[in-house]
Amino acid sequence: MIGPQDLWVALILAVFLFGAKKLPELSRSLGQALTQFRKGLADSQDEARSPDAVAPAPKAAASDDPESQRPDR
Secondary structure, three states: OOOHHHHHHHHHHHHHHHOOOHHHHHHHHHHHHHHHHHHHHHHHHHHHHOOOOOOOOOOOOHHHOHHHHOOOO
């Protein structure tokens, strides 16, 4: 489990690696990406739940397939 001390260490490392000026920009872009991901996930779940969703066609049985009834050459 991540404790508060671990978070402080991660924050200090991030400041050293990226610099204090880059952190707000990185945080903003990460937040926007997460928002877009959640929106896309919600949209796909809405599509799956809609009654207009196209159900996958059932697969034909092997005996109905004309290719499987051909004799081997």
